[in-house]
């Protein structure tokens with residue numbers, strides 16, 4: 483079960499959860515989006531790719547959720563929260579059963595992967611014929627995406643370019659720096675190249691990052707203004 487190499491989220495499990503707990507309204511908005519796009523999961527088989535600490539899943543019945551997670555720090559917490567972590571490793575290195583899951587989802591994890599096409603292809607094969615692949619992420623083109631990329635290129639948030647523009651408690655810099663940050667259309671195009679034709683899009687965090695945590699937000703359709711966007715792809 484063990485993994486030898488240090489993973490991007492090792493050592494950040496507590497900080498990651500703490501960040502969401504301190505940004506309660508932001509978390510509530512993202513959780514609303516997560517619940518909305520999963521829909522009714524009763525009796526369904528789900529796979530969470532990069533399940534992390536299972537924070538979001540701790541707010542749903544996750545008895546039918548399996549997880550894959552490279553960071554043991556994160557995955558051990560997910561197991562305590564009820565996710566069946568079937569593999570400690572990278573999705574790239576995992577063999578999945580074919581035509582098995584109703585829903586395979588990536589909640590924030592595509593943003594830590596370089597080459598999405600082989601990974602999504604593998605997950606589409608693992609879905610039943612009417613299954614859904616769901617991708618939730620901070621889009622590269624959003625205000626959050628720009629903020630993380632600027633932090634990454636400066637290697638700090640504490641810079642005159644960002645003065646007075648940063649939220650009080652920004653996402654941990656190391657996790658912004660290790661992100662790959664894809665655009666939504668990049669992911670849509672990857673899925674189209676794999677034969678997907680039916681899509682739905684939902685978003686939240688449409689306020690600028692400085693004000694995001696003032697109030698929780700409702701889910702709205704579309705993908706062009708949110709700081710957290712979900713793509714639902716029907717197989």
Ligand SMILES: C[S@@+](CC[C@H](N)C(=O)[O-])C[C@H]1O[C@@H](n2cnc3c(N)ncnc32)[C@H](O)[C@@H]1O
Pocket residue numbers: 489490491531532533534535536537538550551552553556571572573574588589590591594595
């Ligand atoms: C932003 S966190 C999201 C965690 C969790 N899904 C959540 O919503 O709280 C991204 C997660 O993806 C995992 N991850 C990164 N690269 C991965 C890969 N190649 N395969 C599977 N998981 C990966 C990280 O270890 C981390 O737990």
